[in-house]
Amino acid sequence: MEIPHRLPPLATRDPQRRTVEFRAMRPMRTTAVVLAGGTGRRLGLEAPKQLASVGGRSILARAIGAFDAAPQIDEILVVMAPGHLAAAELAAGPYAKVTAVIEGGASRTDSTRRALSALEARPDGERVLFHDAARPFVDGRIIAECVAVLGDAEAVAVAVPSSDTVVVVEDGRIVEMPRRDSLRRFQTPQGFRLGTIRGAYERALADPEFTRNAPTDDCGVVHRYLPGVPIVVVEGSEQNIKITHPVDLIVAEQITSRENAPGSAD
Numbered sequence: 001m002e003i004p005h006r007l008p009p010l011a012t013r014d015p016q017r018r019t020v021e022f023r024a025m026r027p028m029r030t031t032a033v034v035l036a037g038g039t040g041r042r043l044g045l046e047a048p049k050q051l052a053s054v055g056g057r058s059i060l061a062r063a064i065g066a067f068d069a070a071p072q073i074d075e076i077l078v079v080m081a082p083g084h085l086a087a088a089e090l091a092a093g094p095y096a097k098v099t100a101v102i103e104g105g106a107s108r109t110d111s112t113r114r115a116l117s118a119l120e121a122r123p124d125g126e127r128v129l130f131h132d133a134a135r136p137f138v139d140g141r142i143i144a145e146c147v148a149v150l151g152d153a154e155a156v157a158v159a160v161p162s163s164d165t166v167v168v169v170e171d172g173r174i175v176e177m178p179r180r181d182s183l184r185r186f187q188t189p190q191g192f193r194l195g196t197i198r199g200a201y202e203r204a205l206a207d208p209e210f211t212r213n214a215p216t217d218d219c220g221v222v223h224r225y226l227p228g229v230p231i232v233v234v235e236g237s238e239q240n241i242k243i244t245h246p247v248d249l250i251v252a253e254q255i256t257s258r259e260n261a262p263g264s265a266d
């Protein structure tokens with residue numbers, strides 16, 4: 001198996017290749033990383049928003065539970081905001097696929113990097129999905145499609161069409177009005193072959209501009225630092241909302257109110 005973006009030094013390339021070929025014979029594992037390292041400043045609660053309850057269960061537990069229930073996922077790694085690891089371990093308790101709860105970093109990309117360090121012994125060919133803990137309503141269809149895409153592709157994203165017209169504004173004035181039919185709003189999970197996301201972050205860390213102006217998510221890192229890698233897009237869902245502002249909690253309660261309704265599949 002080729003490792004296109006993460007070439008070892010020439011002297012060690014052959015032994016590395018033999019190792020990778022040996023590992024490629026193992027079934028390809030898929031790890032879900034639930035990113036819960038943020039504090040939820042825009043929501044404004046006392047504790048990080050992922051610990052808040054909607055419909056009687058924490059947002060974090062719901063996000064973990066979605067991946068635990070997905071047969072395509074072998075293992076879950078939770079990245080939690082510093083100072084709240086015990087609460088995350090409690091939320092993760094019922095879910096057998098969670099193998100570790102680790103501390104997050106100062107930004108989302110720092111938290112991803114910590115997850116990549118925790119996975120450093122894994123072969124480059126394995127699949128990893130990064131998911132916002134703040135998106136508790138990701139569904140099994142989205143997870144299954146992302147994992148399936150990574151059978152062939154190196155990167156996958158989830159997106160929905162924009163129902164609003166989106167404009168670019170600078171200094172209070174519109175400077176661009178892109179055609180709406182090609183615009184999408186990004187959701188998570190965002191998935192990669194491990195070698196691809198490692199390679200993208202290796203290049204990012206060599207760029208002094210990265211710390212000043214980091215992309216907002218992992219697809220952004222791949223898109224900027226490995227521009228030749230196609231990122232396949234899977235259709236998301238309007239229910240896969242990111243709980244960001246107080247109004248999102250009201251919407252989330254509404255979504256959960258259907259869970260126990262007669263005829264509900266949840």
Ligand SMILES: Nc1ccn([C@@H]2O[C@H](COP(=O)(O)OP(=O)(O)OP(=O)(O)O)[C@@H](O)[C@H]2O)c(=O)n1
Nearest residue numbers: 035036037038039040041042106107111133134
């Ligand atoms: N240092 C960080 C920052 C964010 N995240 C995670 O990335 C996801 C998306 O981020 P966002 O919705 O912005 O969460 P917060 O950073 O917590 O929110 P805010 O920006 O309002 O503080 C969340 O699940 C969040 O926990 C993370 O793992 N580590």
Ligand SMILES: C[C@](O)(CO)[C@H](O)COP(=O)(O)O
Nearest residue numbers: 108132186187188216217242
């Ligand atoms: C990853 C993401 O949820 C895709 O929409 C988004 O980029 C996260 O942005 P945030 O500002 O960290 O919420």
